[in-house]
Amino acid sequence: MRTSFRCSRVAGIAAAAPRQGIDLADFGAVWGDADVAQIIAGTGISRIRQAPVGTTTADLCHEAATALLASMSIDPTTIDGIVFVSQTPDYIMPATSAVLQQRLGMERRVVAFDINHGCSGYVYGLLQADMLIASGLCKSVLVLAGDTTTALVNPRDRALRMLFGDAGSATLVVSGDSAHSYSIRTDGSGARALMIPAGGARLPSDATTCAEHEAEEGNIRCADNLYMDGIAVLMMALRDVPEAIGEVLAQAQWRKDEPRFYGLHQANRFMVDYLIRKMRLAPESAPFACADIGNTGPASLPVLLAKEHVRLRAEGRLEKSVLCGFGVGFSVAAMTLPLHDTHVHDLIETG
Numbered sequence: 001m002r003t004s005f006r007c008s009r010v011a012g013i014a015a016a017a018p019r020q021g022i023d024l025a026d027f028g029a030v031w032g033d034a035d036v037a038q039i040i041a042g043t044g045i046s047r048i049r050q051a052p053v054g055t056t057t058a059d060l061c062h063e064a065a066t067a068l069l070a071s072m073s074i075d076p077t078t079i080d081g082i083v084f085v086s087q088t089p090d091y092i093m094p095a096t097s098a099v100l101q102q103r104l105g106m107e108r109r110v111v112a113f114d115i116n117h118g119c120s121g122y123v124y125g126l127l128q129a130d131m132l133i134a135s136g137l138c139k140s141v142l143v144l145a146g147d148t149t150t151a152l153v154n155p156r157d158r159a160l161r162m163l164f165g166d167a168g169s170a171t172l173v174v175s176g177d178s179a180h181s182y183s184i185r186t187d188g189s190g191a192r193a194l195m196i197p198a199g200g201a202r203l204p205s206d207a208t209t210c211a212e213h214e215a216e217e218g219n220i221r222c223a224d225n226l227y228m229d230g231i232a233v234l235m236m237a238l239r240d241v242p243e244a245i246g247e248v249l250a251q252a253q254w255r256k257d258e259p260r261f262y263g264l265h266q267a268n269r270f271m272v273d274y275l276i277r278k279m280r281l282a283p284e285s286a287p288f289a290c291a292d293i294g295n296t297g298p299a300s301l302p303v304l305l306a307k308e309h310v311r312l313r314a315e316g317r318l319e320k321s322v323l324c325g326f327g328v329g330f331s332v333a334a335m336t337l338p339l340h341d342t343h344v345h346d347l348i349e350t351g
Contacts, residue, residue, distance in 0.1 A: 001184040005130040009176030014068035014345035015302040016060045017167040021049045024162050044269020048165040048294035050150045057088045058096050060168025061144035063350050068170045076104045081111040081141035085121040085298050088148045119265050119327030121298030129173035143171040147297035156220035165294025169302035181251035181336045183244040190330035193232035198223035236330045242279050244334040252336040260317035265325045266290040266300035309344035
């Protein structure tokens with residue numbers, strides 16, 4: 001699916017991550033120093049951020065939204081849409097967006113709903129904001145995106161324990177005339193390559209689903225834990241990400257060298273570097289900035305901007321930007337947008 005909008009602009013972005021974390025080198029005592037060092041070298045992730053018990057994605061998104069609106073002097077009662085993008089909601093019901101509407105002090109006359117999406121979810125959230133504004137229903141939409149994935153990973157699953165971190169974000173999209181082009185791809189045949197098998201209506205959690213078993217290479221998990229076939233995800237990304245980015249560049253009528261910032265989902269350094277080589281991008285245009293945070297799913301692009309915006313702005317890299325999220329689903333979502341006049345808050349550390 002390809003589409004374009006010229007009805008809005010991204011006014012502000014903020015991201016929040018827990019201050020507390022785990023240095024992955026500490027896992028050497030459990031899994032062996034040599035193996036752990038090899039994983040760190042391969043992924044480029046040396047530390048993950050982990051939300052304290054009782055802290056949810058909604059809490060991290062609330063922190064990001066509160067800081068963003070305060071720094072922009074925006075009254076939350078003036079915002080008429082709120083979209084929460086996450087795979088780790090507060091409850092099965094009600095929607096976490098409704099809970100956050102009340103916590104943020106927004107008016108009751110707002111559109112509020114959740115989107116259950118992962119690594120491509122941030123771009124999906126911006127697409128939804130564009131659709132709400134283009135329809136005339138909203139003049140401003142707050143997109144809250146993030147995950148607390150560490151709670152879904154079995155502590156003895158070496159394959160995933162050293163990849164995923166927790167973070168939340170807030171992005172304010174308002175009426176404007178910025179041009180946004182989108183390319184969206186979905187391939188449900190890969191759904192089982194990145195999933196939590198149990199806990200939904202198809203396979204409710206019970207005593208059987210929480211029984212741990214030894215999986216590949218000695219990893220321990222149960223059906224209630226996150227599973228990922230890393231090779232399958234990599235192959236999907238190498239196939240679909242370059243094509244999706246090529247489509248949005250064609251829609252925007254940009255040459256590949258015109259965008260000086262490519263925000264690629266921060267899965268790990270290996271993935272980002274592989275895509276840079278595959279698409280023949282200038283390495284400095286597609287930074288990896290999550291070595292001390294980990295893969296934070298739908299929050300990874302706001303986290304990247306929160307950490308890199310000062311340098312990117314100083315180097316004049318935000319006039320023409322491309323964002324691309326990819327992963328669970330299988331899903332890929334790419335877009336073009338200008339970010340040079342977007343207010344970006346420094347990374348907020350909580351707890």
